Amino acid sequence: xxxxxxxxxxxxxxxxxxxxxxxxxxxxxxxxxxxxxxxxxxxxxxxxxxxxxxxxxxxxxxxxxxxxxxxxxxxxxxxxxxxxxxxxxxxxxxxxxxxxxxxxxxxxxxxxxxxx
Amino acid sequence: xxxxxxxxxxxxxxxxxxxxxxxxxxxxxxxxxxxxxxxxxxxxxxxxxxxxxxxxxxxxxxxxxxxxxxxxxxxxxxxxxxxxxxxxxxxxxxxxxxxxxxxxxxxxxxxxxxx
Numbered sequence: 001x002x003x004x005x006x007x008x009x010x011x012x013x014x015x016x017x018x019x020x021x022x023x024x025x026x027x028x029x030x031x032x033x034x035x036x037x038x039x040x041x042x043x044x045x046x047x048x049x050x051x052x053x054x055x056x057x058x059x060x061x062x063x064x065x066x067x068x069x070x071x072x073x074x075x076x077x078x079x080x081x082x083x084x085x086x087x088x089x090x091x092x093x094x095x096x097x098x099x100x101x102x103x104x105x106x107x108x109x110x111x112x113x114x115x116x
Numbered sequence: 117x118x119x120x121x122x123x124x125x126x127x128x129x130x131x132x133x134x135x136x137x138x139x140x141x142x143x144x145x146x147x148x149x150x151x152x153x154x155x156x157x158x159x160x161x162x163x164x165x166x167x168x169x170x171x172x173x174x175x176x177x178x179x180x181x182x183x184x185x186x187x188x189x190x191x192x193x194x195x196x197x198x199x200x201x202x203x204x205x206x207x208x209x210x211x212x213x214x215x216x217x218x219x220x221x222x223x224x225x226x227x228x229x230x231x
Contacts, residue, residue, distance in 0.1 A: 004158070036222070043120060044159075044207065044222035090159065098211055098218045102172050103149055103161030 002027040002093045006107035014115050021076040021110045023091030033074040034092040051097050086114045120223035122208050128229045134196040137226045141210030148191050154204040198230045
């Protein structure tokens with residue numbers, strides 16, 4: 001079984017400042033890693049995913065994440081946030097690249113709050 | 117191309133009543149998933165359809181929940197009778213052909229409140 005820990009339920013950041021949203025996972029087998037974002041009144045949207053290869057993954061809207069196998073982490077970063085980045089961000093894992101037949105395993109989510 | 121749609125967006129019912137949630141996946145997507153998020157908790161997998169067949173319903177909480185996918189198109193999730201602990205946001209997702217490789221696309225969710 002896998003589990004995902006997002007330690008920060010809320011992260012307030014000033015506009016144009018950098019941000020890091022933390023994600024740690026636990027699994028006895030190799031996993032694929034995902035970050036999803038949910039903007040207000042919308043569905044979850046895939047930001048990026050790590051399948052293999054380079055540990056630095058670039059996603060949409062200027063976000064990137066780094067896979068660290070030794071620390072079992074997949075932190076999400078953006079060098080300069082915008083007010084439109086206000087949303088809830090979910091880290092997820094799966095034993096399959098597409099999420100698999102038994103679905104994705106999610107963390108509790110982190111609210112990113114951008115302050116002007 | 118339309119995304120995954122869910123209806124209703126909100127539902128408020130009394131304990132003991134029945135509620136049916138509907139999900140319309142992206143056209144042509146064989147895989148359909150239901151997830152649930154109870155307040156303050158993780159989004160948890162409920163079940164997976166390939167076309168009209170249930171593949172894995174290991175996440176279904178109990179037999180008060182019944183999911184169907186008529187003709188392999190839209191899906192319904194019925195809760196009967198509803199209990200207070202069923203409150204939460206129910207998400208639907210779909211993916212194209214292979215659950216192993218194809219990205220899951222999520223709907224906006226249905227917020228269910230049981231009073």
